[in-house]
Every structure is written in C-alpha cells, then in structure tokens.
Amino acid sequence: MPSTRLGQNQYGKAETRVVHVTRDGATHHVKDLNVSVALSGAMDDVHYHGSNAAVLPTDTAKNTVFAFAKQYGVASVEQFGIHLARHFVTSQESIDRARIRIEEYAWERIAPEHSFVRGGRETRTTEVAYDGARWQIVSGLKDLVVMNTTDSEFRGFVKDRYTTLRETGDRVLATEVSARWRFNWTRDEDPAPRWQESYAEVRRHLLDAFAGTYSLSLQQTLYAMGDRVVEHRPEIDEVRLSLPNKHHFLVDLEPLGLENDTLDSAVYFAADRPYGLIEGTVLREGAEPRIPVTD
Template identity: 60%
Template structure:
C-alpha cells in the first residue's frame, strides 16, 4: 500500500487586532479577527520534520500587528490582500496564502467613545498566489438578524404520516443571515460594494412577499447580483427562526397573531447559491 501526503496548509488562526487612528480628539476604530493559512513546499516538514520551509505561525501573528501599525486597516478586503501578497512574495517556499478577516463594528458616541454595534460581523476571505498570480476575494457578513411580522405564508408542502405542521397564510418570518459574495476581480471599491450589497439584502428581504424562505433567499441573492456588476456569485445560509403562536385559551384569552414563542432550536436551515450565467469558475475562492 502506498501512503502519500495530500493537500495541507498551516497558519495562525484568530489574531485579534484593534487599530486606533488618532485624528486629534476624534478617533477611528477597527476591531478585527485575522486568520492566516499558508501552503507551498511543505513536504519535508510533514515527512521528516525539517522546518526549513516553515514561516512560524508566531511570525504570521506578528506580521498582522506590524501591518496594522504600518499600513493601518482600511477595508478588510484590502488588508487581507496586503497580508496574503506579503506572505507569498516574501517567502519562496510559500506559494499560496489564504487570509480571512472578521470585522466587529463600533458606533461612535463621542470623539473617542464607542458602543459595539449589535452582533453583525463583516467578513472577507482572500486567496493569493502572489503578485501576478491567481487571486480571489469573497466578501460578506454573518449574524444579520431580520424579521418580517407579516407578508409570509407557508403551505402546499408535502404532508406525510409524520407531518403535524399546519399550513399558514400569515406568519412571522425571521432569520439570521450569513451571506457571502464573490468578486470578479480584486480591484473593487470594497466599501461601496459592501454597503450596497448589504442594502440589497435588506431591501429584498423587506420587499418580498414570501411563500417560502427559499423564495426570499433567491430574491435577496438576485437583488445583489442585479445591482452590483462587480459580483458574480452569492451564497446564503438562513436559519428559520421559528415564532409559534402561544395558546392563551387556558386563560380565557384569544391570540389573533399578537403573542408568539420564539424557539431557538431545532430550526430549519435554508442554504442556497445564486450566480450569474457568466460567473467564472470559483476554484478555491470559497474554501
């Protein structure tokens, strides 16, 4: 039997970096979580323990901090590309870099005072084979909680011997959106692109009379692609955050769609991809 080394990568995961930009009494804050994965000529370190090709993960962590100081952190896609290109261009044994960045938003209270802006997280994943090599950018967000209190139905589905869910012509539709969208290249205005894509998701969610969460998912992805020509693919994961009418008849009360129990689990999980007809192959962009 022949045993071979397969695909592999290594890196420093979840380096938390906070960058403060001080413009007199008015400060700006960037709060990020950065994960780096590198791959290349790593056969010897796996097979014989020879570390000559290995850039220590501690060095990767230090690079994140040093680049935050030297270059600042603007759009997280640009920061991720800067890091990825550095690792592949500066180390001959590193042929591919994957950098993932999560950004936690803060809202300004005063010149140098901030409050955390909810639970929503902005995300970016870049892959780079170095300057002049293949690159990809996937932007997105997670933990975006949205709810429609009406204009949602669910009926006409398969009913078998285990079905107890009654059809409904009026229900609460709530979900926690994880969305990622793939760029056609690496030269976009990432700030404008993100703001517009996020707005498209929200507009489509609010403006779609929903007969299923799948229908809403498709409408959201389609709105993004029809609005943003620099994007070619959207992937969405949307758990159905169920809200059930509470039976108040034991207390002599009716409940005409006013009081609900918000159940956290189990939940339906709806996932889907929406893409343009001319979308280039994704290769490793989503990994």
C-alpha cells in the same frame, strides 16, 4: 440534631422568549424579550419533605409571562417586570420575593412598516486568496438578524404520515443572515472594486430584498436576496446565503381564557432550536460556483 439546614433558595422559569407584535394599522411595533422569573418564600417543606403544597409550577410562571404580554403589552421592560413581580408576590401566599430579569432585543425598522433588522452591527468578513497572479476575494457578513411580521406564508407543502405542521397564510418570518459573495476582480491590472461602498450596498440590497419580498417560502426569499445583489452589483458574480429559520409560534392562550389572534396584537414564542436551515447560491449567468459550501 440535624447537621444541615436550608439556606437561601429560589426557583422559577428561566429565559422565556416572548415576542409581542402590536399592529397599528399598517405599522407594526415589536418587543422581543427574554424573561427570567425567580421566586423565593416559604419553601422549606418542598426541600425537606418534597411537599409541593406551596409550589407554584414554573410552567405557570412561563404562562403568566405570555398572558401578561397579551393583556398589558410591553410599554417598557421595567413596567413589564413590575407587573410580573407584583403579581407573583401578591397572588401567592407562599412567595415573598420575586426577581424578574429581562433582556430586550432591539429591532430597527427597515423600509415598509413591518420589516425589521436586529439592533447592533453584524460581523463583516472577507477571505483573500492570491497565487501570485490572480486574486479570489470572497467577502461577507454574518449575525444579521432580520424579521418580517407579516407578508409571509407557508402552505402547499408535501405531507406524509409524520407531518404535523399546519399550513399558514400569515406568519412571522425571521432569520439570521450569513452571506458570502465573490468578486469577479482577479487581476491587479484591472480596476479594483470600491470595497467599502460595495459592502454597504450589498448589505442594503440584502435588506431591501428581504423586506420587499412577499414570501411564500424562505427559499424564495433567499433567491430574491441573492438575485438582487447580483443584478445590482456588477463586481459580484456569486452570492452564497445560509438562512436559519428562526421560528416564531403563536402561543396558545385559550387555556388561560385569552384569544391570541393577529388582528391587533399577538404573542409569539421564539424558538431557538431545532430550526430549519435554508442554504443556496445565486450565480451570474455564465459564472462558475467557487465559494465552498462549508468553511
């Protein structure tokens, strides 16, 4: 008699990151999802004997998520999950239960119709140094996630024998802004900046510059963001920015018989790593850099 038996079990594809962009003329709408699929059913043979005859590959579950996003769109996470769960249970004889977990990351529209900032607040930071006579105040923010769904391209770059990246004239540009800025106020006898107003205005200028720049490179966008802050905020002499490129790649749906173009709607894979990291400092003319490159 066997001394063990198989208990509850499931398998599937966890954390498929899918971004669906609907283009309603000049106005774009974004659904940013993290989808996890878990399937249960008649899976005794694969556990006991290694027979895959009843096993739908987890890669197929991932492809189904992408394909359904393209075919049905994402009216709501609930309805999208219903479509997926119903499909897996009704299309596969060996599967009698499907669990779909979806996280939706909200995006708030900035200014134009295709620029967004991730819902939820960023983290505000400050570093105060004082030597008994002079102050150095470096404030900042981090975790500010922004995205443009068009008006970004990347081409004309150097290529060598290891280059496989294709040039593109229209791409999603997304990043998680980490910014620090140094105030030129150093002495008690001088009027201090209005700290609350200054923070709100720096944040606004960072967002306005990101949204308003037709980007030929993330480096260009970085400079535009820092330049706008320095030009519009006389109390600030230096801005240091760190912008990881949160890559969004068009999913190849041709093997599934679907076109994934960018004319009306498109499905992207949001990759988390590896990522390009673009960093730089923008200085007021005549100012010396004092913000450290790393903490």
